[in-house]
Amino acid sequence: QSVLTQPPSVSAAPGQKVTISCSGSSSNIGNNYVSWYQQLPGTAPKLLIYDNNKRPSGIPDRFSGSKSGTSATLGITGLQTGDEADYYCGTWDSSLSARVFGGGTKLTVL
């Protein structure tokens, strides 16, 4: 059971837009920054978004992040087949004194 809740899967057609939600509480998302990671099949996770909505160098602006209250959202526009991956949200939980992740969302580009 993950501390942060994500939908197990989402899907959309190439070129379309998709959003992935990440729900938490006041001890984690509500009072801390959120980061997002993309994990392509058989590879290590890769940082996509940090500080709720900032993109590291090299990450295209098709990827965006937002946060409101105790929830965060990852948005991906102009979907490509290469975006098929698992996506994880992460933050700090002050009650657990630990970094925590969501259970992951599998994106399928139909």
Place this chain on the structure above:
Amino acid sequence: QVQLVQSGAEVKKPGSSVKVSCKASGGTFSSYAISWVRQAPGQGLEWMGRIIPILGIANYAQKFQGRVTITADKSTSTAYMELSSLRSEDTAVYYCARGTVAGTPWFDPWGQGTLVTVSS
């Protein structure tokens, strides 16, 4: 750009210990934190703990307290994660990842992962 390179796959017996290494190259090692995150087959990411090499201070997730030890050797820019009393449920890919010492909790970059298989 910092790169993290981990040691190779391990097969261990239940009750034994495993020690995985993570060597940093191409950038600053000591002024960041190195975390260890594991991923069981078909499962999500689980944070185990971290070390701040410049201070030599390690923090652990409650679940792993007493069973995991994270250390770092500043002279070789290498971090280590040792997990003891292994059981089958510890079969997973173990990743190291660089993070911030304080402030926002992100991880970048990640090592390539080390598969640890626990089997009799």
